[in-house]
Amino acid sequence: GENVEQHPSTLSVQEGDSAVIKCTYSDSASNYFPWYKQELGKRPQLIIDIRSNVGEKKDQRIAVTLNKTAKHFSLHITETQPEDSAVYFCAASWETSGSRLTFGEGTQLTVNP
């Protein structure tokens, strides 16, 4: 089955700096790659996703890049703010309707004021 690895496990940045979180996946059939932000005790919230037919997607301060050949994708957050502090998870899945999401181990992002 799919295996998703995520690095780093913790990331501390100063407010205004950029943050980058990287993930690799094992199953070349995976074609949907979402990123989630999870605050303590709450459900994961989708912040951005990318499908395998594109290499990059941007939404304001957040961007995701995908390298299908290398089977890795990254989350980029620019101009970080204290409210960006949370745990971020990458995930991967197939296109089929019954496919499950496989999550990375998570990154605890701390943005220091």
Add this chain to the structure above:
Amino acid sequence: GAVVSQHPSRVICKSGTSVKIECRSLDFQATTMFWYRQFPKQSLMLMATSNEGSKATYEQGVEKDKFLINHASLTLSTLTVTSAHPEDSSFYICSARVAGNYGYTFGSGTRLTVV
């Protein structure tokens, strides 16, 4: 948008008792529901996949007789933790994929504490 309602949000139970967690899709039909478990400071680990009207598929290492999943309708899936023990204390969360959409919608999660 697609909403999954999960109840209860928190439950405390005694060792040996059973607890039922419900997930309802409010504005769509969830043919497939995924059940995850999340221990503190860890990732979401898939426990089982349930399909409406058929038996759930459990991940390796998950006891199907302990974690009973029922998906009797297109809008309701339930997870029952039977004979709960303190090590079952965790955050349980359901997720459904909306037909024709790559996206997944999550329930709000259930914090189970077994004392």
